[in-house]
Amino acid sequence: MRGIIGWRRLGSAVAALLALSACASMEATNRLQGIKTIGIISAIGDKFTFTETGLTGFDNAPHSASIEAWGIDEQIVAQATSILGRNFQVQTLSYPREIFAALEKKSAIPAADLLRENPLKREDPFKESIVNHVSPQGLDAYVVITKATLKFGTRGVPVSGIGLINHSALLNSSAMVHALYVIRVVDGHTFRTIDKKTASPLDNSSIIKLTGPSRPFDAAVPPISDPLQNESLKVAVSDLINRSLEPTLRDLHLTTP
Amino acid sequence: MQFEGRAVLLRILAAGAAAALPAMACAQSAQPDSSVWTLPVTVPSVPFLPTPSGLWTVTIGAGGSFQPYFLGGTHYTLSPIPIFSAQPGGSGQHQFISPRDSGGIALFDAGGFRAGPVIAGLPARKASNDSALNGLNDVKSTIELGGFVEYFPVDWFRARAEVRRGIRGADGVFADLTADAIVPIWDRLTWSAGPRLSFANTHATSPFFSIDQTEALASGLPVFNAGGGLQSVGVGTQLRYQVTPQWEVHSTIEYQRLTGDAAASPLTTQRGSPNQTSFTIGGSYSFDLRVR
Numbered sequence: 001m002r003g004i005i006g007w008r009r010l011g012s013a014v015a016a017l018l019a020l021s022a023c024a025s026m027e028a029t030n031r032l033q034g035i036k037t038i039g040i041i042s043a044i045g046d047k048f049t050f051t052e053t054g055l056t057g058f059d060n061a062p063h064s065a066s067i068e069a070w071g072i073d074e075q076i077v078a079q080a081t082s083i084l085g086r087n088f089q090v091q092t093l094s095y096p097r098e099i100f101a102a103l104e105k106k107s108a109i110p111a112a113d114l115l116r117e118n119p120l121k122r123e124d125p126f127k128e129s130i131v132n133h134v135s136p137q138g139l140d141a142y143v144v145i146t147k148a149t150l151k152f153g154t155r156g157v158p159v160s161g162i163g164l165i166n167h168s169a170l171l172n173s174s175a176m177v178h179a180l181y182v183i184r185v186v187d188g189h190t191f192r193t194i195d196k197k198t199a200s201p202l203d204n205s206s207i208i209k210l211t212g213p214s215r216p217f218d219a220a221v222p223p224i225s226d227p228l229q230n231e232s233l234k235v236a237v238s239d240l241i242n243r244s245l246e247p248t249l250r251d252l253h254l255t256t257p
Numbered sequence: 258m259q260f261e262g263r264a265v266l267l268r269i270l271a272a273g274a275a276a277a278l279p280a281m282a283c284a285q286s287a288q289p290d291s292s293v294w295t296l297p298v299t300v301p302s303v304p305f306l307p308t309p310s311g312l313w314t315v316t317i318g319a320g321g322s323f324q325p326y327f328l329g330g331t332h333y334t335l336s337p338i339p340i341f342s343a344q345p346g347g348s349g350q351h352q353f354i355s356p357r358d359s360g361g362i363a364l365f366d367a368g369g370f371r372a373g374p375v376i377a378g379l380p381a382r383k384a385s386n387d388s389a390l391n392g393l394n395d396v397k398s399t400i401e402l403g404g405f406v407e408y409f410p411v412d413w414f415r416a417r418a419e420v421r422r423g424i425r426g427a428d429g430v431f432a433d434l435t436a437d438a439i440v441p442i443w444d445r446l447t448w449s450a451g452p453r454l455s456f457a458n459t460h461a462t463s464p465f466f467s468i469d470q471t472e473a474l475a476s477g478l479p480v481f482n483a484g485g486g487l488q489s490v491g492v493g494t495q496l497r498y499q500v501t502p503q504w505e506v507h508s509t510i511e512y513q514r515l516t517g518d519a520a521a522s523p524l525t526t527q528r529g530s531p532n533q534t535s536f537t538i539g540g541s542y543s544f545d546l547r548v549r
Contacts, residue, residue, distance in 0.1 A: 053412050054441045060411065154353035154439045154447075155369060155409030169441035201314075201545075207444050207499050211314065211344070 032185070032194065032253055035140040039093040039188075040080045041130075042145040043100035044181045045072025048227045049163030053153040056168060062159075065227050070234050072162065073097060076145055076241060083246050083255055084143070093142075095134045100146055103129060126184060127191035139188040143254070148180040148198045150212050159210070162237055164217060164227075167208055176206070177233060178214040179240040183248055199248045202240070213244040313546045316342045320507075320539020326387045328465055328533065329515060329525040340541045356495060356509040356537060357435050357453060359419055361405050369409040375419055377401040379426060382465065389528040392476025396464045399426035413439050429461025429485070435493075450494035453513060458485035466522035478527060483518040489533070490514055508538040 047064045081090045103125050130142055147161035159165060165176045184196040199213050206216060217236055227233050249255050318340035326334045359377035379399040384390040403421030419433045437451035466483035473480045491513030499505050514520075515531035525531055 055413055056411055058411060151352065153412050155412050155415065156352040156366070156371075157412065167441070167444065169443045171443040174444050203545075207502055209502075 032141075036089055037091060037139040037188070038084055038088040038141050038143055039091050039134070039136075039139045040077050040084070040143045040145070041093060041095050041100055041134065042073040042076040042080070043097045043103075044076070044145060044147045044161050044179070045070060045074075046097065046101050047161070048233070049160060051152070051157060051159050051163060051165045052168070053157055053165060054168040054173070055170060062157075062163075064163075067162065067227060067234075069228055070237070072237065072241070075238060076245065079242065079245055080143065080145070080249065083249055087255060091136065091139060093134055093136070099129050099133055100144065103146055124191070124193070126186060126193060130186060130191055137188075141188050141194070142186045143249075144184040144186055145181050146184070148182040148212060150180055150198075150210060152210055164233070165210070165214075174208060175217040176208060176210060176214050177217040177236045177240070178210055178212060179237050179244070180210075180212040180214075183252060185252055185254065195252055197248050197251045199244045200251070202243050213240040215240060313343050313548060314543055315546050316340065316541050316543045318505075318539055318541025320537055322535060322537045324535035325529075325533055327382050327390065327529075329519065329522065329529040329531070330387060330389055331528075331530050332387050332389065338537065338539060340539060343546075353415060353437070353439050353449070355415075355417070355435060355437055355449070355451075355493065356511055357433060357493060358417070359401070359403075359405070359421065370406070371408075372406040373404065375401075375403050375405045375421060377403075377421060379423075381426065389524070392474075392478070393468070393472050393524070397426035399423045401431060403431075413441075415439065423461055427457075427461045427464045429463075430458045431461050432456040437493075437495075445499045447497045448494070450492065453489075453491045453493055453511070454487065455489045455491075455513065456486065457488045457519075459483070461485065462488060462518060466519050466524060468523060478523040481518075481521075481523050483522055486517040488519045489516055491533075503543050504540065505543075506538075506540040509536070511535045 046066065046068055048067045049062050049064045051062045052060045084090050126144060130144070131137070134142065149158050149160040151157065152159045152165060153167070159178060160180060162179050163177070165178065167174050167176070180199065182196055182198045185194045186192070187194050201209070201211055202213055202215070206214070208216075215236065217233070246255065320338040320340060322336045322338055323333055324336075326332050359375040361375035362373045363371040364373040365371065378401060381398040382390065382396040384393050384395055401421035401423050403419060405417060405419045407415055407417035409415050414437070416436045417434075419431075421431045423429050423431060432455070434454040434456075435451060437449045439447065439449040441447050462483045462485050466481070468476065468478050468481045470480060472478070491511065493509065493511040495507065495509045497505060497507040512532070512534045515525060515533065519525065520531040
């Protein structure tokens with residue numbers, strides 16, 4: 001008798017899982033239906049960060065320098081507009097970049113980051129920023145591109161946005177330039193985040209791995225105070241964004257292969 | 258015997274790998290870039306959570322652990338160790354893990370400090386598996402639950418403390434203090450090494466090292482009541498070599514010298530040894546999997 005009850009429970013559990021799976025699948029396809037007008041916000045191109053890892057001294061805090069003159073955000077908006085324009089009507093937005101650049105702060109308690117954008121919470125920082133600072137309102141969706149922060153190295157040093165990691169080993173050292181960002185699709189009527197994706201690495205061909213768009217950088221590391229003087233850094237960053245933006249938008253189902 | 262605990266955890270991970278492998282077997286290379294595999298079906302998503310679509314890095318591998326069957330023993334056994342992980346792009350990199358670490362999650366992570374819960378396990382000790390245990394009672398497997406805190410003042414040094422409470426076989430408290438210097442020799446090769454201290458209270462020590470009247474009669478060993486305290490001191494070292502961007506091999510050696518009542522137990526002095534060494538070797542392969 002106990003065996004029969006056990007099998008019934010197992011059957012019920014399987015049926016419930018199948019029903020849940022069916023609902024979940026419908027949710028995946030329904031998320032982006034009905035979107036016709038889209039606006040794009042980009043806020044990752046304000047500064048360049050230098051990070052030291054490996055055999056470092058005790059004073060190894062990251063250093064930053066402004067790269068606004070590179071116009072990275074304008075490049076991203078133009079490229080995303082070109083890609084999304086195939087399927088949507090893309091409208092130009094007016095927004096204060098610094099407000100969105102400040103949103104991607106990591107908590108010391110990783111689980112708190114999951115709760116921070118809980119759609120059941122009333123105070124979603126992205127919702128507040130779009131409602132209060134972006135015009136025009138009333139579009140079907142807003143594509144918001146902000147800095148991603150990833151952990152790198154043996155102790156998990158946080159690296160964020162655009163920058164360069166210099167990794168020192170006993171016998172050699174290597175440098176890697178990165179452009180780390182996350183794309184959110186926010187419903188333009190409810191301001192709920194429909195989906196989000198962190199840009200993935202471009203390939204699996206580097207010995208030193210960062211799980212976002214990055215590539216080795218062979219040129220001598222430029223003076224920390226002025227990355228603007230190093231044209232090859234700008235070319236490397238532009239290349240990373242050029243190659244990673246469309247795959248990430250594809251992962252969000254905003255464009256097709 | 259912490260390696261054996263990890264072996265239990267790794268078996269759980271192996272079950273996950275076994276569940277994932279059929280899906281991976283269905284994968285096909287549909288991308289121009291042949292290094293990326295693509296799942297041919299749309300994976301369901303859960304409302305309010307990001308969809309699972311995107312690039313995942315999957316790591317599969319295997320290794321082996323060669324160590325005494327029981328703590329204090331001298332007969333070595335070889336145990337297979339499966340290796341499996343799957344992490345989405347942008348989820349961060351695997352940080353340094355010592356072979357002595359229990360499985361855990363960092364709930365706090367800032368400024369080089371990390372802290373969170375851990376889980377480990379000790380397999381059952383059965384007299385039928387080692388003649389040195391003849392006449393002694395079996396010890397059930399133990400699940401250890403607890404917490405860890407670790408600190409990296411720099412990239413190349415880590416200090417870590419773990420405290421765990423055993424459930425079932427050894428119903429006591431275990432604690433480990435470890436430190437590791439982590440030296441990148443060059444970008445492909447990393448070497449780490451450092452000291453280890455292990456503590457266990459009486460309830461955690463007694464099941465493995467005490468000998469009661471019945472066991473004494475059956476085994477011929479004298480009666481012994483093992484108490485808690487510093488159980489072992491030791492050192493460990495680990496070498497990791499990235500052969501290619503996809504292939505990695507690693508090996509570890511951990512030595513511990515039993516101390517206190519663990520070393521004084523007749524089981525150790527008459528049928529075993531206070532010198533305990535374990536070796537592991539393994540290799541893994543990583544590849545990218547795109548989920549639609």
